[in-house]
Amino acid sequence: xxxxxxxxxxxxxxxxxxxxxxxxxxxxxxxxxxxxxxxxxxxxxxxxxxxxxxxxxxxxxxxxxxxxxxxxxxxxxxxxxxxxxxxxxxxxxxxxxxxxxxxxxxxxxxxxxxxxxxxxxxxxxxxxxxxxxxxxxxxxxxxxxxxxxxxxxxxxxxxxxxxxxxxxxxxxxxxxxxxxxxxxxxxxxxxxxxxxxxxxxxxxxxxxxxxxxxxxxxxxxxxxxxxxxxxxxxxxxxxxxxxxxxxxxxxxxxxxxxxxxxxxxxxxxxxxxxxxxx
Numbered sequence: 696x697x698x699x700x701x702x703x704x705x706x707x708x709x710x711x712x713x714x715x716x717x718x719x720x721x722x723x724x725x726x727x728x729x730x731x732x733x734x735x736x737x738x739x740x741x742x743x744x745x746x747x748x749x750x751x752x753x754x755x756x757x758x759x760x761x762x763x764x765x766x767x768x769x770x771x772x773x774x775x776x777x778x779x780x781x782x783x784x785x786x787x788x789x790x791x792x793x794x795x796x797x798x799x800x801x802x803x804x805x806x807x808x809x810x811x812x813x814x815x816x817x818x819x820x821x822x823x824x825x826x827x828x829x830x831x832x833x834x835x836x837x838x839x840x841x842x843x844x845x846x847x848x849x850x851x852x853x854x855x856x857x858x859x860x861x862x863x864x865x866x867x868x869x870x871x872x873x874x875x876x877x878x879x880x881x882x883x884x885x886x887x888x889x890x891x892x893x894x895x896x897x898x899x900x901x902x903x904x905x906x907x908x909x910x911x912x913x914x915x916x917x918x919x920x921x922x923x924x925x926x927x928x929x930x931x932x933x934x935x936x937x938x939x940x941x942x943x944x945x946x947x948x949x950x951x952x953x954x955x956x957x958x959x960x961x962x963x964x965x966x967x968x969x970x971x972x973x
Contacts, residue, residue, distance in 0.1 A: 751775050753784060754808075755818060758801045766798055767791040767829065785821045790936075791829040797937040802869075802922075804929035811855070814865045817923035818930070821874075827912040830940065837903035837939040838886065838913055842920065844868040844898070845931040855925065863896065865921065869932035870898050874917040883915040901939075908943070 743762040750756060752775040761768050769789040776783045790798055804818070828835050851866035852859050861867030864876075871894050874880035878893050885905035894900035907913050922930050 746771075748773065750784060750786075750820075753818060753820075754806065755802055755804050757786075758803065759799060762796075765793055765796045767793065771800075783819050783821070785823060788822070788824040788826070790824070791827040792938055793829045795830075795938050795940050797935050799936075800934045801931070802920075802933065803931050804924075807927045807929045808924040809926065810924070811858075811860060811926045812924035814860070814862050814923060817921065820920050821916075822918045822920060822934075823916040825912050825914045826936065826938070828907045828909055828938065828940070831909055832943045833909060833940045834943055835907040835913065835938045835940050837901050838907075839899070839901045839935075839937040839939065840871070840918075841899040841935040841937075842869045842871065843933045843935060844922075845933075846925070846928060860923070860925065865923065866896055867923070867925075868898055869920065869922040869930070870896050871900065872896065872919040872921055874919065880917045881915070882917045883913070885911075886913060886915075907938075 743760055743764075745758065746761045746768075747756055747758045748771060750773050757771075757773075759768075759771070767790070769791060770787060771790075772787050774785045774787075776785075788800075792798065802818075826838065847853065847861075847866075847868040850861070850868055851863065852861040853867055854860070873895055876895055878889075878895070881889070883889070883902055885907060886902035888902070888904035890901045890903060891897070902913065902915070905913075920934070922932060924930070
């Protein structure tokens with residue numbers, strides 16, 4: 696014979712409250728886990744702004760978009776030094792990447808030069824940078840550095856005013872050099888190699904053989920950018936920096952443990968809520 700259990704009014708609702716609370720807590724923990732894995736849980740994106748910085752004494756300025764939803768620009772500063780008839784300076788960059796969107800710095804010569812510079816002089820700037828991976832649960836496996844020239848893309852030598860301008864070692868397009876033209880002087884951590892292995896006088900390379908996990912940075916120095924002066928033409932070129940990232944899907948252990956425990960509590964309470972039969 697089955698005996699029905701008689702409960703006072705409201706008992707079922709009262710009994711279900713702990714289960715509902717546990718369910719809400721479990722949902723929160725699972726949402727937190729998903730947010731930490733995807734990196735999508737954050738406040739509304741702040742507005743972007745266009746920033747221009749004068750490279751004092753060089754005749755150039757740089758410009759970039761400061762979009763805090765994609766990058767955090769901690770520092771972009773410049774120190775100038777005139778050397779051997781050309782311009783030499785150091786551009787220091789400290790940028791945190793919140794994703795894999797390319798960070799672009801545009802270099803613009805403010806006025807057309809009155810004369811041609813020698814092939815190995817003109818605008819020369821040393822690049823020192825600290826680029827941080829700020830996206831949760833990712834790691835960088837490589838990083839691309841590229842110069843895109845608006846005037847002489849892919850043109851190493853060109854006859855201008857009856858004279859060949861540019862050379863194999865100092866092409867007409869904006870290009871990179873390692874310090875003293877020796878790859879041993881390019882210091883990079885944690886990426887230990889580049890592709891190609893020697894990027895001297897080239898407009899692009901990729902740093903690799905290492906990884907940068909969330910919260911850590913790629914640091915490099917001993918890298919130079921060079922563009923000769925062209926009579927009557929204000930030079931324009933861009934430095935494009937792009938991380939290559941892969942997901943690291945494991946959420947923190949406490950989230951998994953909390954979600955598992957919460958699910959266990961919910962199931963246990965559901966089993967305990969079944970009517971007793973005899």
